[in-house]
Amino acid sequence: MKRIYNIMATAATALLLSLTSCSSSSDSPVVDELANISKFQEMTNDTHVIELYSHLGGLQQGYNEISIRIKDKTTGNYIKNASVTWQPLMHMNMMTHACPYSEVEKVTPSGTLYEGYIVFQMAQNATEYWDLQINYTIDGTDYTAKDVIDVPASTDRRVNSFTGTDGVKYIVAYAEPHHPKVAVNDIIVGIFKMQDMMHFPVADGYSLEIDPRMPSMGNHGSPNNVAATQTAPGELYIGKMSLTMTGYWKINLKLISPEGTVLKGESITDTVTESSLYFDFEF
Amino acid sequence: MKIHFIIAALISGLYSQAQEVSNDSLKPKELKEIIVIGKKVPLAEKQSKTLSSIDEYLQKSIKIGMIKRGAYAWEPIINSMPTERTLITIDGMRIFGACTDKMDPITSYVEVSNLSEATICSGQEGACYGSTIGGSVDLKRNQNKFDQQKWDISLNSGFESNNRQKIIGTSVTYADSLLYFDTDFMYRNAGDYKAGNDKEVLFSQFKKINFSGTSGLKLAANQLLEASVIYDKATNVGYPALPMDVSLAEALITSLKWQYVPKNSMVKDWETKVYFNTITHKMDDTHRPNVPIHMDMPGWSKTFGYYSKAKAVLGQHHFLANLNAFYNQSKAEMTMYPQNPNEAPMFMYTWPDVRTFYQGIFIEDDYVFNCHSGIKFTAAAGQHSNKVASEFGLESLQIFYPEMKAQKNRFLKSLAINYHLDKPRFSYGFGLGYGERAPSVSEGYGFYLYNSFDNFDQVGNPNLKNEKSLEGNAFIELKNDKASLKLSSSYFHINDYIIAKPNATLVPMTLGANGVKVYTAVSYAVIWNAGLTTTYKLTPELKWNAQLLYTYGKDAQDVNLPFISPLSYTAGLAFRKNSYSAELTLQGNATQTRYSPSYGEDRTPDYAVINLGVGYNFKWNPCSVGLRVGVENALDTYYTTYSDWNNIPRMGRNFYADIIFKL
Numbered sequence: 001m002k003r004i005y006n007i008m009a010t011a012a013t014a015l016l017l018s019l020t021s022c023s024s025s026s027d028s029p030v031v032d033e034l035a036n037i038s039k040f041q042e043m044t045n046d047t048h049v050i051e052l053y054s055h056l057g058g059l060q061q062g063y064n065e066i067s068i069r070i071k072d073k074t075t076g077n078y079i080k081n082a083s084v085t086w087q088p089l090m091h092m093n094m095m096t097h098a099c100p101y102s103e104v105e106k107v108t109p110s111g112t113l114y115e116g117y118i119v120f121q122m123a124q125n126a127t128e129y130w131d132l133q134i135n136y137t138i139d140g141t142d143y144t145a146k147d148v149i150d151v152p153a154s155t156d157r158r159v160n161s162f163t164g165t166d167g168v169k170y171i172v173a174y175a176e177p178h179h180p181k182v183a184v185n186d187i188i189v190g191i192f193k194m195q196d197m198m199h200f201p202v203a204d205g206y207s208l209e210i211d212p213r214m215p216s217m218g219n220h221g222s223p224n225n226v227a228a229t230q231t232a233p234g235e236l237y238i239g240k241m242s243l244t245m246t247g248y249w250k251i252n253l254k255l256i257s258p259e260g261t262v263l264k265g266e267s268i269t270d271t272v273t274e275s276s277l278y279f280d281f282e283f
Numbered sequence: 284m285k286i287h288f289i290i291a292a293l294i295s296g297l298y299s300q301a302q303e304v305s306n307d308s309l310k311p312k313e314l315k316e317i318i319v320i321g322k323k324v325p326l327a328e329k330q331s332k333t334l335s336s337i338d339e340y341l342q343k344s345i346k347i348g349m350i351k352r353g354a355y356a357w358e359p360i361i362n363s364m365p366t367e368r369t370l371i372t373i374d375g376m377r378i379f380g381a382c383t384d385k386m387d388p389i390t391s392y393v394e395v396s397n398l399s400e401a402t403i404c405s406g407q408e409g410a411c412y413g414s415t416i417g418g419s420v421d422l423k424r425n426q427n428k429f430d431q432q433k434w435d436i437s438l439n440s441g442f443e444s445n446n447r448q449k450i451i452g453t454s455v456t457y458a459d460s461l462l463y464f465d466t467d468f469m470y471r472n473a474g475d476y477k478a479g480n481d482k483e484v485l486f487s488q489f490k491k492i493n494f495s496g497t498s499g500l501k502l503a504a505n506q507l508l509e510a511s512v513i514y515d516k517a518t519n520v521g522y523p524a525l526p527m528d529v530s531l532a533e534a535l536i537t538s539l540k541w542q543y544v545p546k547n548s549m550v551k552d553w554e555t556k557v558y559f560n561t562i563t564h565k566m567d568d569t570h571r572p573n574v575p576i577h578m579d580m581p582g583w584s585k586t587f588g589y590y591s592k593a594k595a596v597l598g599q600h601h602f603l604a605n606l607n608a609f610y611n612q613s614k615a616e617m618t619m620y621p622q623n624p625n626e627a628p629m630f631m632y633t634w635p636d637v638r639t640f641y642q643g644i645f646i647e648d649d650y651v652f653n654c655h656s657g658i659k660f661t662a663a664a665g666q667h668s669n670k671v672a673s674e675f676g677l678e679s680l681q682i683f684y685p686e687m688k689a690q691k692n693r694f695l696k697s698l699a700i701n702y703h704l705d706k707p708r709f710s711y712g713f714g715l716g717y718g719e720r721a722p723s724v725s726e727g728y729g730f731y732l733y734n735s736f737d738n739f740d741q742v743g744n745p746n747l748k749n750e751k752s753l754e755g756n757a758f759i760e761l762k763n764d765k766a767s768l769k770l771s772s773s774y775f776h777i778n779d780y781i782i783a784k785p786n787a788t789l790v791p792m793t794l795g796a797n798g799v800k801v802y803t804a805v806s807y808a809v810i811w812n813a814g815l816t817t818t819y820k821l822t823p824e825l826k827w828n829a830q831l832l833y834t835y836g837k838d839a840q841d842v843n844l845p846f847i848s849p850l851s852y853t854a855g856l857a858f859r860k861n862s863y864s865a866e867l868t869l870q871g872n873a874t875q876t877r878y879s880p881s882y883g884e885d886r887t888p889d890y891a892v893i894n895l896g897v898g899y900n901f902k903w904n905p906c907s908v909g910l911r912v913g914v915e916n917a918l919d920t921y922y923t924t925y926s927d928w929n930n931i932p933r934m935g936r937n938f939y940a941d942i943i944f945k946l
Contacts, residue, residue, distance in 0.1 A: 181675075181678060182630075182631060182675055182678060182679045183678030183679065183681060183682065184678075184681060184682050184685065214629065214792075216576070216621035216622065216623065216626055216629070217576060217619060217621070217629060217792065217794065218575075218791075218792075218793070218794040218795070220790050220791060220792045220793075221790035222682065222790070223682060223683060223788065223789050223790075224682055224683065224685070242682040243682075244631060244679065244682060244730075244731065244792065245617075245619075245629045245630055245631035245679075245792075246627065246628070246629055246630040246631070247619070247621070247626070247627050247628065247629030247630070248621065248626050248627060248629075282626065282627045283627070
């Protein structure tokens, strides 16, 4: 439980830092909770409307920060004191499985938003789809809402799901920055283990080496990258990612176990131009 | 083509004088060298190749060399030091090139026909308009005088056979007692040149126009207001030694000057000028074959500035004070287009919008002991600051320097003292100097600037210390009515010498580059040169002259510095009688043995070339006509010099013909 709180804290802090630099000032009473996020879906049950928000205004394969609000259908008010959990589920042709996801937490005590993240390690397709069940308790009464959600494939490679050399299945997902810059970026990554089809806890104590490269420009790299590590168990991983120009970057990765062995990924050399574990994006 | 022009004569006058201003008994002796390019009127009579480039004129000075990246826009080096360590001004105005690859030295934005002279100062004597280490060149434009009402119109035209360069220009000047104006227009268009043995050097073409206008208004008997403008536009300029050419190099240089010459005052001359110039430079690789990745590399440089300079005489003291400042914006970008057209272009700032502000003062006191000796003190101090104005650019550089701040302030000082004794048959002088300079924009803030000479990407370093130079110089001259012999030498001990060194941990950006160099400072470097100049009058009409130059340059680790000339020599015979002139010159270098492999240099073999030129002035009513024809590299030698970028061969045999009609 504590781990999840830590993840939440990190994610929330990172989100706040990157999205609303002014929200920490306590003397500003009016904070636009919906700044930088847009609503992409509503789920309804008999009593409530559940609004789903993200910075993209939608979901995509990979790591997604999702905010929700619960509106009382009769009063039209947003519920501020609910406790919320969620359960994403992939319905494949032959089976169902879950994915890594966080607890859902209130963003601010007085606000209406609840927030967490879900890592969709695969996209939907014509016959296979994700749905999301939201369970919440208000003043001791349990409610639930459930709907199919739209998780298209991402154009960038934002998530890797693989079996490491230790035989364990891992999921490595790119969380931030949403908008990379020509600068030293703080890169935030989630690393999860697949315990079983329904449980994907955070993998603790690993390290993720990053080597950004531009394949269209002689596969040149960038200096002063720092491997992503955790500051405490249960948290997302934070590292430094230097990008020296705009364009298409491939972020080559190596996942290192707590014991120091390489679980996945290769070092880039003249002959090895890409790692089997990577993210990519264009900006 | 116009071969009949060339055959027509075999006389000459490759004749630019390294002339020192004659010293009358009350004036201080000028130690600086002045290359007289030619006043409007004497231009036709004095010079042989009247329409040669300004670079060709400048490199006749023993202090000046030229780094050549093509047929056009050579980079002057003074005392073996390139642009960062020198100060090149046009009428005292600071101008900064807009090209990260130094394809546009300031000298490329003026035409020889605009200029009357170039004042070359070695070392700290050149600190009048700002800080320098190696020295300075001030390019002085023609200045008209208030006079009886008079129009002067002339038409210049020239042709060079080797690169089929066509030159056409006009000059219109007007003066009366209250007003004058001076306009000058020049157009050049050249194809590729051919090195010795008829080997064509691809991408060495160029085309340029240049307009210069100056207008003066007499405000009072001793006050003058002068406005001036230079517009220069070069297009389709090939740089055979570089991987890219230039599609546009455009400069607008403007100034307004107020000059006051008090009568019966201690202050003899007070001149104040405000100026503005803007340069746009666009590199271009669209004509090159096999470009692995197409890129746009535009650069901009804008400079505002002023100076206020006064001369005063108090007893035996001759004072000069110059208060000057400039504000420069240098910005350059690189956008690379991947071969996959669906991929986003790659963009970076190679100069991150750097704003440089300098405010300084220069003071000189020339104390004349008596009619033949004196001592000169100069001192300068200035406040220098750089600020990275682009957030994008700052964050880019913070990849390398996480602690870097946007602004950096520096204080620059200079001090020099020179003694000289000048007797009719014998003179000597010696001096000491100390000077500092701030790193250039590229050295401090360059971001992945590709240097095709050593094949490294170079990254600036905002934490560099000021470069500090301690210099000594001396000369001795013997002369009589027929002959003169002058030996001069300069020595520079440069502390915190700024140079780029490889950093093995960095991966180059440029395709095929060897690595990345980061600007750093070696503890010190030493540059020493010694020159011998002799003249001998064989007959009143025939004069022999020769120059010999030895240069030495090493850093603290005994590594050779780049662009250090091997032993070089020039010898010439000049003939002048009535309207005829002729000159024969031999110019050569010994083998470059002390080259610097770590900066991309290799051994350059020795060479010698012969030039021959003749001139004839005649009256062809209503015009006076000056005709100059000649041949350069007469033996069509295939050669390259120590300062040819990537060993590009120099021009082979070239016949030229210049003609000036003057109304």
